[in-house]
Every structure is written in structure tokens, then in C-alpha cells.
Amino acid sequence: MTATPLLETCALTVRAAGRVLVDGLAWRVHAGERWCVIGRNGAGKSLVLRALAGLGVPERSGQVLWQGRPQDDWPAGAAASLRALMPQQAQDRFALTVERVLALSEVAAPAVRPTELLAALDIAALGERRVDQLSGGERQRVALAQCAMQGASLMLLDEPVSFQDPAHQQVVGRWLTQAATPESGDRAWIASAHDPSWIARVATHVLALQGDGRWQAGRVDEILSAPVLERTYGCAWRSVEGAWLPA
Amino acid sequence: MPARDPAVLRLALLALATALVAALALGLGSGGWDWQLIATLRAPRVAAAAGVGSLLALAGLALQVLLRNPLADPYVLGHSTGASVGALAALLLGLQLWIGAASGALVAGLLLLWLARPALAAADDASPKLILLGTMLAAIFGAVSTLMLALVPDQRLRGAIFWMVGDLSGADASLWNLAGAAVFAAWLWARGRSVDRLMLGADAAWLLGEPVRRLRLELLVFASLAVGLAVSTSGSVGFVGLVVAQGWRLAGVLRTRELALLSMLSGAALLMGADLLARIVVAPLELPVGAVMALVGAPCFIWFLARGVK
Numbered sequence: 097m098t099a100t101p102l103l104e105t106c107a108l109t110v111r112a113a114g115r116v117l118v119d120g121l122a123w124r125v126h127a128g129e130r131w132c133v134i135g136r137n138g139a140g141k142s143l144v145l146r147a148l149a150g151l152g153v154p155e156r157s158g159q160v161l162w163q164g165r166p167q168d169d170w171p172a173g174a175a176a177s178l179r180a181l182m183p184q185q186a187q188d189r190f191a192l193t194v195e196r197v198l199a200l201s202e203v204a205a206p207a208v209r210p211t212e213l214l215a216a217l218d219i220a221a222l223g224e225r226r227v228d229q230l231s232g233g234e235r236q237r238v239a240l241a242q243c244a245m246q247g248a249s250l251m252l253l254d255e256p257v258s259f260q261d262p263a264h265q266q267v268v269g270r271w272l273t274q275a276a277t278p279e280s281g282d283r284a285w286i287a288s289a290h291d292p293s294w295i296a297r298v299a300t301h302v303l304a305l306q307g308d309g310r311w312q313a314g315r316v317d318e319i320l321s322a323p324v325l326e327r328t329y330g331c332a333w334r335s336v337e338g339a340w341l342p343a
Numbered sequence: 344m345p346a347r348d349p350a351v352l353r354l355a356l357l358a359l360a361t362a363l364v365a366a367l368a369l370g371l372g373s374g375g376w377d378w379q380l381i382a383t384l385r386a387p388r389v390a391a392a393a394g395v396g397s398l399l400a401l402a403g404l405a406l407q408v409l410l411r412n413p414l415a416d417p418y419v420l421g422h423s424t425g426a427s428v429g430a431l432a433a434l435l436l437g438l439q440l441w442i443g444a445a446s447g448a449l450v451a452g453l454l455l456l457w458l459a460r461p462a463l464a465a466a467d468d469a470s471p472k473l474i475l476l477g478t479m480l481a482a483i484f485g486a487v488s489t490l491m492l493a494l495v496p497d498q499r500l501r502g503a504i505f506w507m508v509g510d511l512s513g514a515d516a517s518l519w520n521l522a523g524a525a526v527f528a529a530w531l532w533a534r535g536r537s538v539d540r541l542m543l544g545a546d547a548a549w550l551l552g553e554p555v556r557r558l559r560l561e562l563l564v565f566a567s568l569a570v571g572l573a574v575s576t577s578g579s580v581g582f583v584g585l586v587v588a589q590g591w592r593l594a595g596v597l598r599t600r601e602l603a604l605l606s607m608l609s610g611a612a613l614l615m616g617a618d619l620l621a622r623i624v625v626a627p628l629e630l631p632v633g634a635v636m637a638l639v640g641a642p643c644f645i646w647f648l649a650r651g652v653k
Contacts, residue, residue, distance in 0.1 A: 151546055176552030183546070189411045190542045197598050200540050203551055246551065 394520020403584010404479020
């Protein structure tokens with residue numbers, strides 16, 4: 097692809113507590129791509145997503161470019177229609193309803209109609225409910241809807257399916273698969289996730305973080321291989337009829 | 344807004360109730376119905392109560408969003424006692440009372456934000472820590488103002504009751520409080536959507552394109568000015584912000600715009616009513632209005648806690 101990448105990192109290095117987690121990340125994400133970030137607990141997935149979104153991380157160096165422009169040069173308003181971040185855990189301190197939270201999240205025109213979005217994520221019935229009284233899985237799907245309502249070209253999703261039951265992992269996976277496609281234009285997403293079988297179904301590309309600074313980025317069929325998974329997670333893997341199982 | 348909007352109806356009914364409380368506060372009390380008395384003594388005091396009540400309710404609303412804690416209140420978290428110290432210092436130095444009070448509230452607010460910074464930034468729920476820190480700040484400022492009163496006996500300084508629990512007897516007729524409350528409410532209305540987004544969290548609001556730093560600074564400055572004006576009129580009356588703003592939240596009002604208008608009116612009604620009680624319950628003696636408010640407000644705080652509001 098020759099178009100300006102939606103996101104590009106130049107020598108991005110992220111440290112935490114004196115340890116280098118990601119070293120010299122040089123990475124490009126184009127519209128139409130669906131990236132999953134894999135790595136052990138504490139490998140720096142969340143910190144990388146925060147850094148990509150422009151939020152503060154303890155220690156970082158290097159540059160992040162959004163559509164070719166350094167992220168610090170973007171005014172806050174324009175940045176909001178370019179990238180959205182779904183945090184791993186929403187922090188609800190006020191008794192807001194789902195409807196209200198979604199309305200507050202609108203920035204640019206979302207890619208889909210709100211009613212379609214809520215139906216696709218199976219949260220259409222929750223509109224009147226208070227966000228602080230939802231189950232973990234429901235709150236997580238509402239957070240994903242908030243992120244989508246922002247209408248940003250690039251969605252950064254920190255573990256969008258960690259609280260989902262198997263059926264809703266499929267629901268979320270189906271929605272994510274059609275949320276960014278090469279045919280339909282200008283959107284992309286990057287999500288941290290753990291289950292290689294789920295990733296194989298929804299992602300086009302994978303970034304694997306080893307947690308010691310080393311990383312590997314590429315097409316999903318290149319990265320999801322027994323050697324890379326073993327290096328990433330520290331245990332052996334085998335593929336059984338398209339599903340990845342830790343040995 | 345269309346006429347069938349329940350928010351409009353709610354506001355209209357509340358305005359009516361507030362007017363009724365104002366009429367009662369003007370008409371009742373020792374001395375009965377006497378135009379001379381009403382015009383010279385009661386009207387200034389009722390206006391002061393209305394102004395202070397509005398200011399404190401709005402300050403509570405602003406602090407709740409700023410500190411992301413629905414239990415925040417300028418009295419509970421030490422802003423009012425900080426304002427008392429500032430006001431006393433201003434009196435001793437011969438400066439403008441309300442400027443001293445507002446500065447005291449601002450210093451108390453900045454101190455709380457700084458002390459609570461790790462807790463506010465952490466992912467875990469910072470509520471208990473924040474409330475405890477604020478309570479301790481309130482205790483420290485309370486001790487400082489007691490010491491100032493003990494060490495510098497001075498007729499100009501008014502008594503300890505005024506600075507510790509608040510008192511409206513002898514309050515001047517000042518329309519500054521009402522004007523200040525109107526400006527504060529107008530600002531909250533203008534920034535309503537941004538303030539609403541701040542309720543989602545500082546990071547979340549920033550990701551949505553809100554100027555979070557400026558917004559939080561403005562919230563703190565407006566709340567400090569409001570507390571400063573209120574404290575220089577009536578001393579540190581407590582719990583208005585907690586009871587009013589949190590009460591409307593529990594009643595299902597979610598939008599800052601609507602909360603600001605409702606809080607302004609019901610804060611005025613609440614303090615006019617509390618002051619009326621303070622004047623007539625043991626007439627011809629008078630109770631400090633702050634004691635009446637604390638008797639209403641502290642049980643509310645406990646009730647909110649028991650209901651799981653954090």
C-alpha cells in the first residue's frame with residue numbers, strides 16, 4: 097500500500113519500572129487492517145496502546161505519527177476524530193445510563209447507525225440501565241460501543257473480549273471483522289487479545305511483544321505459528337483443525 | 344426544549360417551591376408580619392441565605408465532578424474551613440474579606456488535589472482516601488482558625504461558631520452572592536457537555552477532545568470563588584452541596600446543565616428553609632444555621648454511604 101499509514105511508530109521504546117518492554121518499535125498500520133497485539137501479562141500491551149493513543153506512560157521515547165503527523169501536533173479535537181481508545185476497565189464513579197454514556201462519546205460521525213451498532217453488540221436492551229450496575233461483559237461491550245460511537249478512524253482496544261462468554265466472543269469478533277475492511281475504506285483497529293484461535297478468525301495482522309524489548313509484526317498467518325507463539329508465551333503450541341491449543 | 348419535557352416541568356415546580364419557601368422565610372419569625380421589619384431585617388437575611396445556598400450547592404456539584412466523587416462537598420473536604428482561615432487572615436491584615444476567603448478555599452482545593460493525586464490517578468477507587476484526606480484537611484484548617492481566634496482576640500473577627508459551623512444572623516444584604524451563583528450556573532450551563540464528559544474520567548474526556556486541564560482548573564477556581572463568597576457571608580455552612588447535587592443525581596438527573604439549574608434553586612430553598620427553622624424553632628432565641636444544616640446533612644451523608652454511593 098502506498099497511502100499514508102493511519103499510524104506509524106518510529107523507534108518507539110516503552111519502559112516500565114526500569115525494564116525495557118518494547119524496544120525501537122518501527123511499525124505501520126494502514127486503513128483496512130485489523131491488528132491484534134499479543135504478549136504475556138505485563139509484556140507492555142496496555143502501555144503500548146496508551147502510548148499510541150497519546151496518553152501518558154511512565155517512560156517512552158521515539159515518535160508516534162497519526163496520518164503522517166506527530167501525535168503531539170494534533171489539536172485535541174482533531175485527534176478525537178482520528179483515534180479512540182477503549183480502556184481495559186471503565187471507571188464508573190457516577191450513575192450514568194448506557195444511553196447517556198453513548199451520547200457523550202459521539203465526536204465524528206460513526207461508521208454505523210447507533211441502533212445497528214447496539215444490536216450488533218447485543219446491548220440494545222441496556223439503554224436505560226446504569227453503567228455501574230452492568231455485568232463485566234455487558235460493560236465491556238458498552239465500552240466498545242462508546243469507542244465506536246466516537247467515529248474515529250483508528251480504534252485502539254485494550255482486551256475487548258476478556259470478559260466475554262464464548263457466544264459473545266463471537267458476537268464481538270463478527271462486529272470487529274466488519275468494522276475495518278480493505279474494501280470499505282478508511283478505518284482500522286488495534287486490539288490486545290490472548291486467544292490465538294479468536295485472533296486467527298478476526299485479525300489480518302499481529303504484533304507480538306516478547307516483553308523483553310523484542311517484537312515481531314506481520315500478517316496473521318506469518319505470526320501465528322508455533323515458534324512465534326512459543327517465544328511469546330513461553331509454552332509449546334499446536335494447531336488442531338484451525339484452533340490453537342497450548343500443549 | 345419542548346413543553347412535554349419532564350425536565351422543564353421539574354424546574355418549574357422547583358422554582359415555585361423555592362418562591363414559596365422564600366415567601367415563608369420572609370413572612371414568618373418573631374415580630375410577625377411587619378413591613379418595616381421584613382424590609383430591613385428579614386429580606387437581607389433571606390437574600391443572603393438564598394445566595395449562600397445557591398453558591399454552596401453549585402460548588403458541591405463542581406467539586407463532585409472535579410474530584411470524581413459523588414460525596415464531595417466543600418465543607419466535608421476542607422474548602423470551607425480553608426476559606427475561614429483565609430478570611431480570618433484577611434481580616435487581621437485588613438484585606439478584603441471575600442478575597443481572603445476565596446484564596447483560602449483555592450489553597451485548600453489545590454492542597455487536596457495534590458495530596459490525593461496518586462489516589463486520583465490510580466485505577467482503583469480513590470473515594471475513601473479522598474474523603475479521609477479532605478476530612479483531615481478540614482480538621483487542620485479548623486484548628487488553625489481556632490488558634491487564630493484564641494491568639495488574636497479581636498472584636499472584628501466574629502465568633503468561633505460563625506467560622507466553624509456557619510451563622511446567618513447579622514448577614515449583610517449583598518446581592519453579590521446571588522449574582523455570583525447566576526454566573527457560576529451560566530458557566531456550568533455553557534460547559535455542560537464538557538463537564539458531563541469529565542464525569543467519564545479525565546483520560547476519557549481528553550480522548551474525546553476535551554481541554555481537560557483547563558476545564559478542571561476552571562471548576563476549581565469557580566468552586567473556590569463560590570465557597571469564598573459564601574463563607575465571607577455566613578461562615579462555613581456545611582453539606583448543602585452534598586445534599587442538593589447528590590440528591591438530584593439519585594433522583595436520576597444526569598446532565599450537568601439541568602443539575603446546575605436545579606442545584607442553584609434547591610440550594611437557595613434549602614438554606615432559606617434551614618435558616619427559617621433556625622430562627623423560629625426556639626424563638627426568640629436563634630440557632631446557628633450551620634448547626635441545622637449539619638443535622639440534616641450529616642445523616643444524608645451516612646444514608647448515601649449506606650446506599651453504596653461512593
